[in-house]
Amino acid sequence: MQLRFGRGRRARFGAAAAITIGALALSACSSGGGGGGGSSSGTKTPLKIGISLSLTGDFSDSGKAAQRGYELWQSVANKAGGVLGRKVQLSIVDDASNPDQVVTNYTNLITQQKVDLVFGPYSSLLTVPASRVASRYHYSFIEPAGGGPSVFAQKLTNLFFVQPAATTKGGDVFANYILSLPASQRPKTAAYAKLDDPFSAPIADNIRKRFEAAGIKTVYDQTYPSETADMTPIISGIAAKNPDVVVGGSQEGDAFAQIKAMIQLKFDPKYLFESNGANSPGDFPAAVGLPNTNGVFSSADWYADSTIAGSKQFIADYIAKYGGTANKIDPTSAEAYSAGMLLQEVAKKTGKVDNATIISTLHSGTWPTLVGNLKWNQYGEPQGDYVLVQWIDGKLQTVFPANGAQHTPLAPKPAWAG
Amino acid sequence: MHALIQAIILGILTGGVYALMASGQTLIFGIMKIVNLAQGALVVLGAYLTYTLFTTFGLDPFLSIVITTPLLFLVGVVVQRVLIRPLRGSDVAELSLLVTFAVALAIEGALSFAYGSTLTNVQPAYANSSWTVLGFQVSVVRFVAFVLSLVLLAALYFILQRTKFGRSVRATVQNPASAELLGVNASRVSAIGFGLGAATAAAAGSVFGMLNAFNPGSHYDLISRLLTVVVLGGLGSIGGSVIAALVMGVASSIVSAEAAPIWGDFTFFVVLLLVLLLRPRGLFGARVRGAL
Structure with missing residues (x-):
């Protein structure tokens, strides 16, 4: 579950030269397969899928992770004979993490390259303009990495977000867990430290509303700006209130900084949830030291030890193609791979892969993917829940809901190892 | 009260590290009258060098300063000789802004290419350790970093006040034309001055990498902080930048801990604006040329 929006956008002009060169090079590489069209079934022309990804710029690491996921799905699908006998051909172009470029890219893919289908880019920032282009041309828009409120507020009926829930609901499963505890074991007081961005703070706010309704008293509730490098003053403010549970509405770096500050200040809450980073x-573990991970909660859709069907095979295929270890696989790769899985499911069920069929078919039923069984409301917002994960014995494990859990939750959190 | 004192301790320790970064920035301005926009990028470069030395060779981040400072000193000298010295004309100050910004972008681009854009940090075994002193927590890394900053600032002060090179620097700052007439090689002083500024960035970078997660784009936030510290302290005043860095650290820390983190950095800008309204040359800026 990667939720980056525009953090560090000032860095954008830093990559200006690389963007231009990269975009030119990539558009040159990808311009070879134009023409042909061939969406009619039965002719066994390749199934061309256009995707714009952030291969340079702010989101480049995640963009490349999505690329690996898409390309892995392509090679696995083609090895099995393609989709309905048609070889999958991906046309991936670089948008340099730029919302204007993404519009140009999808317009080109649809009107010039005449791809049969499109899949989504990385981040909500780019998914919003990209999905509008797809909607204008009546293309379905299966997208693995745009789950912010702005995406669903568009009320587009061609869009399907390939994660278990809207990203702002990433903490709901933690609230479910805490509120499932008997009243005597429930925390009495809570503190909320929230990153000021459209994903992170709402996750903590959703938890706070449910905790307050259940009588868990808020003793600290503050938002910090994205450029906050040092979390120690904030954590010292929280430590002074000594809450039972700390909820971090965080991205990655700030979650690490929060935990480092807690260790340094020797502050041990009974329950600690970080919406991102800790997953x-x-x-x-590289950022805070493995012994210090013990007992920290987070939420996730896919991770290396996920028990979801197909996950082990995905990991084996991924390592065979790209090398590395299971723990180094970015969930974005699994999410992008799942976009392809959905397409195959639709093909299997209907025998067709045209855009109208994809849109109408995905709007009903439940669809198995690497990130869980997905179903959507009419505007593409998934109606499931993330799973609650916790670090136990040096491993990230699913602990809630009980159905599918690998371990019972570890509570209260053991003291920091230092 | 306990939280307030804890916040002040944190602020002073953090301010010490910024003081080290800012001292190099203000030294370069003092000698050459150019604003070095690459100082933040040099700090990040220092952090990445430390990261590589630590992860590849297991070299302690504090010890790595012995390697990173001479390396970045050389980088600074080369940048000054190759890119800044050729600038001519009355608009050297403006041109140098562009040149140093270009250097910052080049460093960022090279680091992105080599390390990617994922946040990373330097994590020695003692990175999260702290001492409990009278009930207050004092982070080991922050404390050592603070002491190290004081030692390096003292060394810088010694170089400027007690060595022949230091006298040349101060003479150049006070009156470049007269200094040259008296045999000071202004070009050499500028190159070494720029190198020294980069060297302080390297030392600060080693510490910065242990305190904060960073990526190649981290220098934008750093440079904005450094510029405000240097302006508050008075451009060209090393003592001023140290005081300003401590003011920034303590103000941000107290407001973040006691009021709201969202106002932490803003508070510092309020102080900066007030000081500039009442005393446009900064806290310790000289009315005439010559303070350093």
């Missing part, structure tokens, strides 16, 4: 199996 990264590789980066989190």
Whole structure:
């Protein structure tokens, strides 16, 4: 679950030269397969899918992770004979993390390259303008990485977000868990430290509303700006109130900084939830030290030890194609891969892969993917829940809901190892 | 009260590290009258060098300063010789802004290419350790970083006040033309001055990498902080920048802990605006040329 929006957008002009060169190079590479069209079924022409991704600029790491996921799905699908016998051909172009470029790219893919289908880009910032282009041309828009409120506020009926829930609902499963505890074990007081961006703060706010309704008293509730490098003063303010539970509405770096500050200030809440950062199996232990991860909660859709069907095969295929280890696989790759899985499911069910069929078919039923069984409301907002994960014995494990849990939740959180 | 004192301790320790970064910035301005927009990028470069030395060779981040400072000193000298010295004309100050910004972008681009844009940090075994002193927590890394900053600032002060090179620097700052007439090689002083400024960035970068997660784009936030520290302290005044960095650290820390974090950095800008309204040359800026 990666939720970056426009953090560090000032960095954008830093990549200006690279953007221009990269975009030119990529458009040159990808301009070869134009023409042909061939969406009619039965002719066995390749199934051309156009995707714009952030291969340079602010979102480049995540954009490349999405690219790996899409391309892995392509090679797996083609090895199995393609989709309805048609070989999958991806046309991936670089948008340099730029909302204007993404519009140009999708317009070109649809009107010039005449791709059969399109999949989504990385981040809500780019998904919003991209999905409008797709909607204008009546293309379905299966997208793995745009789950912010602005995406669903557009009320587009061609859009399907390939994660279990809207990103602002990433903490609901933690609230479900805490409120499932017997009253005697429930925390009495809570503190909320929230990053000021359209994803992070609302996650904590959603939890706070439910906690307050259940009588858990708010003793600290503050938002911090994205450029906050040092979280120690904030955590010292929280430590002074000594809450039972701390909820971090966080992205990655700030979640690490919050926990480092708690360790340094020797502040041990009974329950600690970080909406992001702590769900990264590789980066989190590297940032705070593995012994300090014990007992920290987060939420996730896909991670290396996920018990979801197909996950092990995905990991094996991924490592065979790209190398590395399971823990280093970015969830974005699994989310992008799942976009392709949805397409195959539609093809299997209907025998067709045209845009109108995809849109009408996905609007009913439940669809298995690497990120869970998905179903959407009319505007593409998934109606499921993330799973609650917790670091136990040096591993990220699913602990709630009980159905599918790998371990019972560890509470209260053990003291920091230091 | 406990939280307030804890916040002040944190603020002073953090301010010490910014003081080290800002001292290099203000030194470069003092000597050459150019605003070095690459100082933040040099700090991030120092942090990445430390990261590589630590992860590849297991070298302690504080010890790595022995390697990173001479390296960045050389980088600074080369930048000054190759890119800044050729600038001519009455608009050197404006041109140097563009040149140093270009250097910052080049460093950012190279680091993005080499390391990607994911946040990283330097995590030695003692990174999260702290001492409990009278009930207050004092982070080991922050404390050592603060002491190290004081030592390096003292060394810088010694170089400027007690060595022949220091006298040349101060003479150049006070009156470049007269200094040259008296045999000071202004070009050499400028190159070494720029190198020294970059060297302080390297030392600060090693510490910065342990205190904060960073990526190649981190220099934008850093440079905006450094510029405000240097302006508040008085452009060209090393003592002023140290005081200003401590003011920034303590003000941000107290407001973040006691009021609201969202106003933490803003408070510092309010102080900056007030000081500039009442005393446009900054807290310790000289009315005439010559303070350093």
